[in-house]
Amino acid sequence: MSLLVGSFTMGLILSLLALGVLVSFRILAFRDLTVDGSIALGGAVAATLLVAGWNPWLATAAACLAGALAGTVTGVLATRFQINGLLAGILVMTALYSVNLRVMGKSNLPLMKEQTIITMAQRFAASDARWSFSRWEVPVQDVAIVAMISLLIGLVAVTMYAFFRTNLGLAMRASGDNEQMIRALGVEVGWMTTFGLALSNGLVALAGALLVQYQGFADVQMGIGMVVWGFASVIIGESLVGSRQIGLLLVGAVMGSILFRLLVAIALRWGLNPNDLKLVTALFVFAALVLPGAIAIVRKHFAQRSSPLAS
Amino acid sequence: MWDTLKRLSLGLALIVFASAILLLSDAPRRTSLTREPDHGAGPVPLAKVMKVALMQMASQPIIEEGADGVIAGLKEAGFAVGTAIQLKRFNAEGDLATVNAMAQELTGGGFDLVITLTTSALQAVANANQQRRVPHVFGLVTDPTQSGVGVGSEPLDHPAHMVGVGTLQPVAESLRMARQMNPKLTRVGVAWNPAEVNSEICTKLAREACRELKLDLLEATVENTAAVHEAVASLIARDVDLLWIGGDVSVLAAFEVVAKAAQNARIPVCTCIPGNAKKGSLFDVGANYFEVGRGIGHLAGRVLSGDEIAKLPVERSTPPKLMVNTLALKGLRDAWAVSAQVLAQADSVIDEQGQHDKALPATKASIAPVRTTNTDSAPLSKVWQLRLLAYINSPDVEEAEQGLRDGLKNAGVMEGRDFELKVANAQGDMTSLHGMVESALADHADLLLTISTQALQSAVQRARNTPIVFTMVANPFAAGVATTETEHLASVTGAYGSNDVDAMMPIIKQVLPNARRVGALYAPTEVNSVYSHELLVKAAKGASYELVSLGINSPSEAPDVTQSLCGQQIDLICLPNSNLAGSSFPTIVQSARKAKVPVFGFLGSMVSQGAVVVLTRDYHDMGADSGQIAARVMRGEKPAAIPLHQSRKNRLLINMAATKAAGLTIPGELLKRADRVVE
Amino acid sequence: MLDIQQIAKTFHAGTPNEVRALRGVDLKIEPGSFVILIGTNGSGKSTLLNAVAGSFLVDTGRLKLNGREITRWPEHRRAQFIGRVFQNPFTGTAPSMTIAENLALAAKRGRTRGLGWALSSSTKNDLRERIRAMGLGLEDRLDNAIGSLSGGQRQSLTLLMAGLLKPDLLLLDEHTAALDPKSADQVIRLTEEFIRRDRLTTLMVTHSMHQAAHLGDRLIMMVRGRVHHDFQGAEKRRLTPENLLARFEEVRRADQLDETAAEMLGRQYV
Ligand SMILES: Nc1ncnc2c1ncn2[C@@H]1O[C@H](COP(=O)(O)OP(=O)(O)OP(=O)(O)O)[C@@H](O)[C@H]1O
């Protein structure tokens, strides 16, 4: 039961990463690799400020802003300096590595004693309190954490949903959907892309900030390969909801992230050799990519068989 | 709306399905239906079960000992935990903010008595309890008067709701004993931190005692642990005959440094905190904290039985505990001797055969030295579920794993009979590391073994009550699991050790007697590398080498950075450990060879790849140390009471071909010492 | 209204692929006029429209709209005055967004876009009425993604979007070329209706001689990046598809000789 709750928490935290990737990859159609750097940046900033005694919420917000700044830099490089988007992302990601080191002053910063959002959630329950559901036990503190994170993610998702239905949000979506058209309607696409990347990386940094508070330490290397989890969650989520509607996409990304962590937990729980984990991950994503198409073909096949007149 | 739900249904169904699978995989391990103990059956000692809070500041062994003593004392006073009283324990894990939050909670009503251990806990509770809502018994306090809570110097001069026990370190006794062991003793050196209240008290007492004993007390102050080395060196330069340590936490944290400096100067060290004899002090005269705890327990018992607190005296007692290490007598400059009388008096003696403890109260765990091979191989009462978690794959990790297994075996616990061991390696992916820890916990692992810092940190974060024994960690203090070897997270202990750069310096001197400038490459992004590099900076300074360091951030930079380093007139490269140096060593050594610069390294694999000399930490040995520690935990010792162990064993490896290529000759003496010579 | 003064544009200047798409175009368009633009393939019609819309900046010459100098304005800034429909039905709409959302985007053409709801219920009702008025039967499909509509439907919607906020200038670039004849007729009918109703100043490119003859009050024929002929007033009204075609034949024959060859021949035989 703890494992279940733990995977949910991790899935929810990383769903912010997925939401960030959703904004850049799906909404702006921008393959942004800044993500690896900005998740670590979020972690580094949050951890450093927490150690300096900041209020956890303020530290988390500051981390989020730092991520947005990183996204802005990528956006400016890509739109003002006309650098290829992939390259701009890689540039910023590389630079962030050093920035993160500077921020933390060392490569690994433990948060064993600092007050964090997580410890604030834990404060709602006694450390040894347990809930038991037909003998599946779970520490109440873990439930408090997952509840707090859920609330936070829910808030973020609802805000994003609302934002993408405002005039500005609509223009951002159109920038990724049809650049030529939205330019003809008077929107400066470069600015929109920059703003979108700021939003995206702000979300990713928020994920980083929560992650370090949850795992209790920040490490410069924590971002490596994260963008892949983000893409995977978005793609799984998209296959799950089978729609490009913005609300469904948002929920899909969160569900994708949770499902992904659950699958990883099951794989580990069933004694899968962790050496094979990456392979299994690739298989999940492959299945998510291929299954919807396969299902559609099967459906069509049956539809044809049942109505012979149609052919 | 309906359409939206339909579209979400697949995802929700899959999540529910996956959760169900996860839950069902745990089904066999659900908690068994335990019944509340039936109160009606036994004798009912009191009309009401009283609620007592026991609050401690941190998880140091001496505090744990004290806490055990309190519980024993309460029981002797007729208040057995679980029947007569309900005891709730609070541990602030050294965090002042938590201490205060806890103090608020404890004094908010709901407890009939609060017992605090240590001065900070006393102060926090006294502060929160200014309305005197709850009776308060304190202990493990050096001097209650100095702690500013209103306790005067007379036994009955104290607030009406608060009483306790003061335990002074036996400062005078320790100095007297030193004089007894060496009647010619005249100059005593002490390094202490003026910021520590207890240390200040001890030092004052030492001044008095020295005046009385006609000894010269030479003082050197430190601001923090890092300054201890210099302070001690200055004392030695002032020609002291003995280094003495009172209750100073900063200095004790660097005890190894003190011991080493003393050893080099061939003088002994003695302390007022029991336990340091194991690490090389000649003797420790300190309080027996278990006994102190018992006294506190008895006092608390009287409060619980209704004695008026105002009429109870604040006791000041120091039940002594003496630990002697006769091994430390070897090679001393002056004539020190441990008389048979002292040996008979000692609670614990360390000699060639190991540690001999006097019969101790049954509740107290015997503290066996880490390295002794435990011949006791009786089966354990249960089969322990051990989970080994590693972060990356490398030959060193494999060596450490083998070491762990060997360590367990040597300690007499057997796989299959005493434990089951499952191994998981995260292949360098931090998120799967979490999954592995979660999965191990869900599997109801009894003990987690971790290899590498990241694995340790992940385990620490998720595992609340499951003990953790780590290995292959360069610096557990930087990793945040410990502040000193004895002050560490309650459930965590293990063996650590980094490159022995100090030992490398004389080797360099032997191979290259004329070398002046040493080049170093390190990886600024790796904790361990930065730490090792800092050590190298210090060691090089100590050996009066000029150090030229450059950082590398990726394997592709290695050739260029090495070339530019070689361009700076260095005589050799000394490579502190890092993952990066390990993986890009072939390119580094190639660039260095072109510039005819010999490379000295700390990683075993480097010797066959072209390093001239490698002084490697023996990871097998470190693993074995951790294995021994794990076995102690499995035999019932509390991890909190097991100090972290620094592995010091090195292996010296020499590559003759590389030596020749660099135009060097290795002195025969060094060759004889080498564990392996590669042609 | 629109004042085009000697604009020129060369693509890939100084490379073997150099194309002089516009070679000094001069054109003045009065408010409320409906100008048809014809010409052979590659004669520079689309380039002219793009230059006016600001898809790129011209090399030389000046552009004035409503008395404002817009030569150096970027495209998104000119958009506040200009509505556009493209040849490709996919260019004018955002496929994964709904009909309502696309229209809401057009309803803010050239204005600041803030955090107000894009589709308040009043806006939505308003838009529904506009669509109903077109008579395409799309008013009940406001929440469908535009990508699911046919090319003709999409082009009609693009037209509606371009005219939603009455633009000072409407640019139509062969906007029926990709449609089947029936849809094309439908879109042309809507075009006429909009232009007449709002008296929009319009510049429309077409390859249909029929449309060229029957629509508009002025016709401009472009050849090789220049205005070749300008039919106005009565002259335009007299044009039939047949004599337009004859004109085209002439141009085409002249075109078969390339410029340098024509020059050489001229020198040798005159
Ligand atoms: N962006 C561009 N880059 C390079 N060359 C271009 C560009 N746009 C137009 N051209 C070239 O400019 C010339 C004029 O093209 P334009 O599209 O204006 O012709 P058009 O009159 O619209 O022809 P059509 O009737 O085929 O649409 C062509 O030779 C074309 O290849």
Ligand SMILES: [Mg+2]
């Ligand atoms: Mg064209």
